Amino acid sequence: MQVAEKAREGGFGAILFDMDGVIVDSMRHHADCWIRVFAEHGVSLSAEDIFLREGMSGIDSIVDIFRSKGGRVPAPDEMRLLQERKHELFERRPIDVFPGMEEMLVYLAGKGVVLGLVTGSLRRSVGHVLPAGLMGLFRSVITVDDIENGKPHPEPYLKGLHDVGFPPEKALVVENAPLGISSARAAGLRCFAIATTLAPVYLETADRVFPSHAEFYSYMREIF
Ligand SMILES: [Mg+2]
Structure with missing residues (x-):
């Protein structure tokens, strides 16, 4: 049973990777920057508030955070300024690729x-965090600039799937x-999750959950 399952999983022709928290160790930087910007607007946030909303577009998460904290939702111009301020802070930070990820992708x-x-x-953030050598390994790069509906909507993964040219x-x-897993599932795709930002209990809707990158790499080398 387990052998048959592994053989089936090894039959994947395409893999669609999320970027933040999977390829690059960026989420703690995103969280720090959002916490700082929201504090300037009198809203106190935890890193988990950000991690649980990961995958939403910047503006959607700003609205969702203001609503959930019971505050007024700022006017569109003010939200754009808030988002711009966050990007400025984020783009000053050097972002590392997770150890072993480049080797995994090349493998x-x-x-x-x-x-x-x-x-x-955003596409501009991808340019900031992803080394050019890694970018060249991807046949398709779908960012929030390429879609109308962000995760958890299936559109991002459906678009990526269309680009790589494989059936689901x-x-x-x-x-x-969690929202990325929902997006993948809604697109009809199998989904593995790595518990880099949230505990495995938050990721249980994935087909497999790996407690760390090391376990993920070792499983992928077994099935491919
Ligand atoms: Mg992510």
Whole structure:
């Protein structure tokens, strides 16, 4: 049973990777910057408030945070300024690729797996956090600038799937956030999750949950 399951999973022709919290160790920086910007607006946030909303577009998460904290929702111009201030803070920070991730991507590409990137970040943020050498490994890069409905809507992953040119049963998603997992599931895709920002209990709707990148790498090397 387990052997058959592994053989089936090794049959994926394409893998669509989320970026923040999966490829790059950026979420603590995103959280720090949001916490600072919201504090300037009198709203106190925890890192978990950000991690649980990961995948939403910037403006959607701003609205959702103001609503959940019982405050007034700012006018669109004020929200754009708030988002711009957060981007400025974020773009000053150096962001690291998770150790071993580049080797993993090169390994998978070497096995003939087609790679795609599907992120809730802006295209300009992808340019900031992703080294050019890594960008070249992805056949498709879908950002929030390319879609109308962000995660948890299925559109981002459906668009990525269309770009890599595989049917849903031949594609796998790798995520770290509950809304990203929902998006992948709504698109009809299998989804593995790595518990980098939230405890595994938050990720249980994924098909497999790995407690760390090390466990994820070792499983992928077993099935591919
Ligand atoms: Mg993520």
